Amino acid sequence: MYFAVMPHLILRRLNFDAAARAPAATQGTDRAVRDAVNPNRNDAAEPANAGPRDATQENGFENDIGRCRIRKELAKMSSKPTEGCTVELVDGSIYTWSAVILGPSNTPYEGGHFPLEIRFPRSYPFEPPVVTFRTKVYHCNIDNGNICVDILSSAWSPSLTVEKILLSIQSLLSDPNCDSPLNSDAAAMYKKDREQYDRLAREWTDRFAKPVAPTPPQTPPQ
Template sequence: MSMVPKRIMKEVERLNKDPVPGIEVDIVEGNIRYFNVIMAGPSQSPYEGGHFKLELFLPEEYPMSPPKVRFLTKMYHPNIDKLGRICLDILKDKWSPALQIRTVLLSIQALLSAPNPDDPLANDVAEQWKTNEKQAIQTAAAWTRKYASQ
């Protein structure tokens, strides 16, 4: 689809000109579909102060199919597993071509502020989150300091 690369170019241009606060997006040299992202942890969350690395890949069918996003930094979060995979509906069945890189990253940032242990990907973390939320939040903050402070 000839329109797809143009849309990607536009999105990149837009992200450069008008960056999302707290989110930094870099194109990986030589591949317009592959991005390195650094996301600041949202304030008033256990991830505050952390800088989390993500990778984002736009598959060939994009925007008809969702981008593939994964955390590269270790996370203690009920919806993010050990491999950094993210459980987020818009990255799966709730994807819509009207969404874009910007909205996806904002949604991920929102997921950091509002973990959802009822729809877990990391079961042990979710269990901890449900039984002892205070402890879980402390652990998440400790992990943030350990792995995500630069």
């Protein structure tokens, strides 16, 4: 009688242990999803490793979260624009934005209007968007439109937003990181001759990033 009952007891114990472990296995995934949908949560966390899931279901799940998140960010930035930043869709695509940031005051970029292109991956916000300058900029951390800033790579988190990205790029214009350059020549100039660096940055701003004044309408001859 003792030996007949023991297997059932063992099986019940195994089932209980498995059920107790299940919530812990999904806790990290649930936290990352909450951060993605609502990036303004006070307890937003870094993305956690998700458990095994069917690839088709996972891609569709991420796409739904991405579209919802992108629309939410666009609505917020359209209704309450961030100072010095504007965004709009490109050709009606939710995954491609055009943005403009204003050059910060008291920098060589002051007075410049810098257009950027923002391309969202289908896995956004679990992966960062690709952001590129559409005009030339003389800067240690910008080269051929590409931007070297950690929040677009190693420091990315689903809790970050386009608004925070644009503000970070504005801050980068004010405070270059010449110890981690993308344009090594500009970084060398920054360290060797800051005055010349600022002069070149200002010249590029005047040449490539100044908005074109509208042409006044011509008065027809009397």
